[in-house]
Amino acid sequence: MKVAIVGTGYVGLVSGACLADLGHSVVCIDTDERKIAKLLQGIMPIYEKDLEELVARNVGAGRLSFTTSFAVGIPGAEVVSIAVGTPSAPDGSVDMQFVDAAAKAIGENLTGYAIIADKSTVPVGTSERVVEIIKSVTQQDFDVVSNPEFLREGTSVQDFMKPTRIIIGSGSARAIETMRSLYAPIDCAKLVMDARSAELAKYACNSFLAVKISFINEVAHLCEMIGADVDAVAEGMGSDPRIGKDFLRAGPGWGGGCFPKDVKAFIKLGAEHGHPMPVTNSAQAMNRLARSRIVERLKAELGGLSGKKIGVLGVAYKGGTDDTRESPAIDIIRECVEGGAEVTVYDQEARVVPEIHGFEVAHDDSPYEAANGAEALVVATEWEEFKVLDLEKLKQAMAGNLIMDARNLLDKEAAEKSGFRYMRVGKR
Numbered sequence: 001m002k003v004a005i006v007g008t009g010y011v012g013l014v015s016g017a018c019l020a021d022l023g024h025s026v027v028c029i030d031t032d033e034r035k036i037a038k039l040l041q042g043i044m045p046i047y048e049k050d051l052e053e054l055v056a057r058n059v060g061a062g063r064l065s066f067t068t069s070f071a072v073g074i075p076g077a078e079v080v081s082i083a084v085g086t087p088s089a090p091d092g093s094v095d096m097q098f099v100d101a102a103a104k105a106i107g108e109n110l111t112g113y114a115i116i117a118d119k120s121t122v123p124v125g126t127s128e129r130v131v132e133i134i135k136s137v138t139q140q141d142f143d144v145v146s147n148p149e150f151l152r153e154g155t156s157v158q159d160f161m162k163p164t165r166i167i168i169g170s171g172s173a174r175a176i177e178t179m180r181s182l183y184a185p186i187d188c189a190k191l192v193m194d195a196r197s198a199e200l201a202k203y204a205c206n207s208f209l210a211v212k213i214s215f216i217n218e219v220a221h222l223c224e225m226i227g228a229d230v231d232a233v234a235e236g237m238g239s240d241p242r243i244g245k246d247f248l249r250a251g252p253g254w255g256g257g258c259f260p261k262d263v264k265a266f267i268k269l270g271a272e273h274g275h276p277m278p279v280t281n282s283a284q285a286m287n288r289l290a291r292s293r294i295v296e297r298l299k300a301e302l303g304g305l306s307g308k309k310i311g312v313l314g315v316a317y318k319g320g321t322d323d324t325r326e327s328p329a330i331d332i333i334r335e336c337v338e339g340g341a342e343v344t345v346y347d348q349e350a351r352v353v354p355e356i357h358g359f360e361v362a363h364d365d366s367p368y369e370a371a372n373g374a375e376a377l378v379v380a381t382e383w384e385e386f387k388v389l390d391l392e393k394l395k396q397a398m399a400g401n402l403i404m405d406a407r408n409l410l411d412k413e414a415a416e417k418s419g420f421r422y423m424r425v426g427k428r
C-alpha cells in the first residue's frame with residue numbers, strides 16, 4: 001500500500017519506518033528542511049533504540065523515502081497519516097496550527113481518493129475540522145479517520161510493531177476496511193469506533209496513566225512520613241489485577257512531550273464543557289509536588305543549596321530517549337541552580353540547552369566526572385547504566401556522601417555499604 005506520513009518526528013518517523021518494514025511503500029514528509037536533509041544522509045534526528053537500523057534497511061530496500069515536498073509525497077498515497085506536533089497553547093488548549101497547515105497542504109496535493117488518518121493527539125472534533133479544511137481546497141473524494149498513536153519513546157519501534165490495540169475512529173466502511181488492511185500484518189485488537197470517541201480515548205488514556213503515577217507518588221510521600229516502603233505498597237496494590245503493576249513506580253513525576261500537554265488539554269476540554277475535572281487537576285498538582293519534593297529533601301539534608309556542589313545523573317524525561325520536554329530532571333537541575341548550587345550533569349543522550357531550557361549548566365562525559373567533588377549526587381533519569389554504577393568509584397570521586405535517588409534505581413544495601421547516605425522516594 002502507498003502511504004504518506006506528514007510530520008517526521010518521534011511518531012512520524014517511527015510509524016513510517018515500521019509501516020515500510022511491514023511491506024508498505026512509505027514517504028515521510030516534513031517541513032523541517034534540516035531534519036529531512038539529515039535523514040537523507042542516514043542521520044537520525046532523534047535517539048530511539050533500533051530506529052537507525054530499521055530506517056537504513058527500509059531505505060535500502062526502496063520502501064522508505066523522505067521529502068519536504070507535499071507535491072512529491074501526497075499524490076497516489078492511499079493513506080496519508082498526520083503526525084505533526086500538537087503542543088499546548090498558552091491557555092492550555094491545543095495549538096492546532098501544525099494540524100491545520102498539514103491538512104491544507106494534503107488537500108492541495110490530493111490527486112484521487114485517499115484516507116487521511118490522524119495520528120497526532122488532537123482535541124475532540126478534529127476529524128470534522130480536518131474534513132472542512134481539506135474540502136475547502138480540493139474537489140477530490142477523501143475520508144478522515146482518527147487513528148491515535150500509543151507508542152512510547154524509548155520503546156517506540158517495539159510498541160508500534162506489537163501494540164496492545166489499534167484504534168480506528170471512523171464512520172466510513174471504505175476507510176475502516178483500508179485501515180484494517182494497512183495494519184493487517186500487526187496481530188492485535190483493532191477497535192473500531194466513532195472518530196470523537198477515538199480522539200477522546202487517547203486523552204483519557206494518557207490522563208489516566210498520569211493519574212496513576214501521581215497517585216503512587218502521593219502514596220510515596222506518605223510512606224516517607226510514616227515509615228512505610230512504597231515498593232512494597234505498590235506490590236500489594238499492583239498484584240490486584242483490577243489495578244495492575246504498571247505505572248506504579250514512585251519517582252519525580254511524569255514528563256515528556258505527551259502527558260503534560262495531554263493532561264492540560266483534557267482539563268481544558270472539561271472546562272470548555274463546564275466540567276471541573278477534579279481528578280485530573282489533582283494529578284497535575286501532585287506532579288508539581290513530586291518534582292519539588294526531591295529538591296526540598298536534598299536541601300534539608302544538605303542544610304541549603306547555596307554554594308553546594310551537586311552532580312545530577314540524567315537530563316532526559318525518562319531513560320532510553322533524548323527527549324527533555326517537561327523533564328522532571330530539568331526542573332530538578334533548574335531548582336538546584338536557582339538555589340545557588342554549583343551543578344554538573346551527565347546524560348548519555350540528552351543535554352540542557354540554554355536556548356530551550358533558559359539556563360546553563362556544566363556537562364561531563366561520565367557519571368563519575370559529574371560526581372567529581374560533589375557533596376551530593378541526584379539520580380534524576382532511569383537510564384540502565386545508572387543501575388550498574390561502580391559505587392566505590394563514585395564514592396571516591398565525590399567530596400560528600402549523599403545520594404538522592406529520585407528514580408529508586410540503586411541498590412540501597414550496596415550504596416550504604418559503599419559509605420553513602422542513601423535517600424530514595426517513598427522510603428524514610
Ligand SMILES: NC(=O)c1ccc[n+]([C@@H]2O[C@H](COP(=O)([O-])OP(=O)(O)OC[C@H]3O[C@@H](n4cnc5c(N)ncnc54)[C@H](O)[C@@H]3O)[C@@H](O)[C@H]2O)c1
Pocket residue numbers: 006007008009010011012029030031032035083084085086098101102105119120121122149150151152153257258
Ligand atoms: N512522542 C510520543 O511519544 C507520542 C506518542 C503518541 C502520540 N504522540 C502525538 O503525536 C504527535 C506528534 O508527536 P511527536 O512527538 O512525533 O512530535 P515531534 O515534534 O517530534 O514531530 C512533529 C514533526 O512535525 C513536523 N511538522 C510540523 N508542521 C508540519 C507540517 N505542516 N507539515 C509537515 N511536517 C510538519 C515538525 O517539523 C516535526 O518534525 C503529537 O500530537 C503527539 O502528542 C506522540
